[in-house]
Amino acid sequence: MLLMAVLTAALLILPAFADTYILSVAILILYFAYLGQAWNVMMGFCGQLSLGHSLYVGVGAYVSAALFVHFGIQPWLGVWAAVLACMAAGAAIGVLAFRFGIGGVYFALLTIAFAEFTRIGFDHLRWVGGSGGFFLHVAQREFNDVLALRGSPAMFYYVMLVATVAAFVFCAWLLHTRIGYYWQAIREDPEAAQALGINTFRYKMLAIVISSGMSAFGGVFFAFYYNNLFPEQIFSMSRSIEIILGPIIGGIGTLFGPILGAAVLTVLAEGITELMAAFGWEIPGVKQVFYGACLLAVIVFVPRGIWPALARCLGLESRGKGPRDG
Amino acid sequence: MADTLLSVRAISKSFHGLRAIAGASFEVEEGHIVALIGPNGAGKTTCFNMIAGVFVPDEGEIRFAGGRIDGMRADQVCVAGIGRTFQLVKPFAGLSVMDNVIVGALRRNKHVDVARRKAQTILDQLGLTQKSDQPASALTLPDRKRLEVARALATEPRLLLLDEVMAGLRPTETDQMVAIFRNLNREQGLTILLIEHVMRAVMALSKEIHVLHHGELIASGSPDEIVRHPAVLECYLGEETV
Structure with missing residues (x-):
């Protein structure tokens, strides 16, 4: 409890003490924690492996950015369009896959395929810059404008902090409703779940629509934080992998796993980059190799992820009261 | 009748x-x-x-x-x-015994709290109360068979289909x-x-x-x-x- 209070306080006052670099790392952690949480709804709760979540991030980013640049629609409005667009995309993939009983590895391949051809599509979409990139004009502002997502890094930090906390609370709530129980039943054994009267198609659809809708906000944030979008980057397979590494390393299906995983990975990856820079080395791809090493270590030592192991050490282990708490 | x-x-x-x-x-x-x-x-x-x-x-x-x-x-x-059990038992291995039965009980009760109370009475009936907090994966085969029955009963069926629930019992x-x-x-x-x-x-x-x-x-x-x-x-x- 005390630990939580200290942590909360630290998170709240961080921007006052941190320099720009630390703050950017913190934002990155929150960004991946948020997206990891969104992905976790599908895989961790409902057992549907998506390897193409960059699709929703990208679509969310492009929709909100295009509305802003072309029509001057502010992101606080654009975000709803982005969420709807991503939910529609998720629903389309879901109907195709779940209606025809595509599951497991084949479902994962389908999600990759959709992300890939969306990337290729955006490469040729002149309206949003094509492969040359799409840019949002950056204007110096005297004050922070949260609704327009224009302002200092500290403002972006707080926006992402609120989103991450909201996603956490939302997921925790979901897990303790009928929906959460049904998702976990489907994850554990779809046939037994169906025999207990669960319409597995409907609940899998619900998982993909909620997950894609949540991811859309990540995309909107990305667009207005970085102010530039390239299909090659935002839709790339490696982005999808980066999203899912956090929850896998932190603990799939847990609520704290995505947050912990994102923090560990981002801090260590940044640390390594810094270390390399300090020695004056520049080796491309070192981050990816490092991610691989982290994944190996987790699979070998804590196959269920860091959080379940850590929770056991701290004596926080859920005593089976709820579905896999925390 | x-x-x-x-x-x-x-x-x-x-x-x-x-x-x-x-x-x-x-x-x-x-x-x-x-x-x-x-x-x-x-x-x-x-x-x-x-x-x-x-x-x-x-x-x-x-x-x-x-x-x-x-x-x-x-x-x-x-x-x-119609509720059914599976010959080759299919527990939700990662969930607790209680949660397994709650999933069944949610068929007729929308709220988890109500479903939990319902699940509790069924676990009592089948003598699984002591084990309700254990993960289903930790159960012995006879207990898994009981869990199959408990979960099916929780859906409040009019007709219960039992597929070899006695096999392997003493x-x-x-x-x-x-x-x-x-x-x-x-x-x-x-x-x-x-x-x-x-x-x-x-x-x-x-x-x-x-x-x-x-x-x-x-x-x-x-x-x-x-x-x-x-x-x-x-x-x-x-x-x-x-």
Whole structure:
């Protein structure tokens, strides 16, 4: 409890003490924690492996950015369009896959395929810059404008902090409703779940629509934080992998796993980059190799992820009261 | 009493040309306990799977409480009021015993708290209360069988399909299970259709027995009639049972 209070306080006052670099790392952690949480709804709760979540991030980013640049629609409005667009995309993939009983590895391949051809599509979409990139004009502002997502890094930090906390609370709530129980039943054994009267198609659809809708906000944030979008980057397979590494390393299906995983990975990856820079080395791809090493270590030592192991050490282990708490 | 709850009419099913069930017909009266017996490969589980909505019969029809259920999905059959267990138990391994039963209880109760109370009474009935916080993966086989039953009961079925829930139990455990089903049948009027090899349980429970052999129904009748039926003795029970 005390630990939580200290942590909360630290998170709240961080921007006052941190320099720009630390703050950017913190934002990155929150960004991946948020997206990891969104992905976790599908895989961790409902057992549907998506390897193409960059699709929703990208679509969310492009929709909100295009509305802003072309029509001057502010992101606080654009975000709803982005969420709807991503939910529609998720629903389309879901109907195709779940209606025809595509599951497991084949479902994962389908999600990759959709992300890939969306990337290729955006490469040729002149309206949003094509492969040359799409840019949002950056204007110096005297004050922070949260609704327009224009302002200092500290403002972006707080926006992402609120989103991450909201996603956490939302997921925790979901897990303790009928929906959460049904998702976990489907994850554990779809046939037994169906025999207990669960319409597995409907609940899998619900998982993909909620997950894609949540991811859309990540995309909107990305667009207005970085102010530039390239299909090659935002839709790339490696982005999808980066999203899912956090929850896998932190603990799939847990609520704290995505947050912990994102923090560990981002801090260590940044640390390594810094270390390399300090020695004056520049080796491309070192981050990816490092991610691989982290994944190996987790699979070998804590196959269920860091959080379940850590929770056991701290004596926080859920005593089976709820579905896999925390 | 004596209204027909389930009626199976001339159902057939083939897999790659192999006829698993050939024109079997039987009925289950409301409030009865009925057994489906027969040698391995006789088509008992196939028959169950057609009732439960896993397979669609090639021919024939299945009616439950007056309405046709053949062709329905498994979840629709459950909603209609048929609960089932699996011969090869399928616990939600990563969830606690309690949560397993809650999933079943959520069928008729939207709220998790209400479902939890319902699940608690069922766990009490089946003697699983002590283990309710354990993960289902930690249970022994007899307990897993009990969990299968608990989960199916939690959906509040009118008809319960039991697929070899006694297999692997010790005689005392079998007797406990028999007592549980008798109670459910007597006190709640639960109708039960069971597939079973453990004759001790079949004889103690059922009011009526149907015998399947090579996908065909070769005999139907009361337990006393069945144990004296020449065809049944020849293909399944053997002489010593009499």
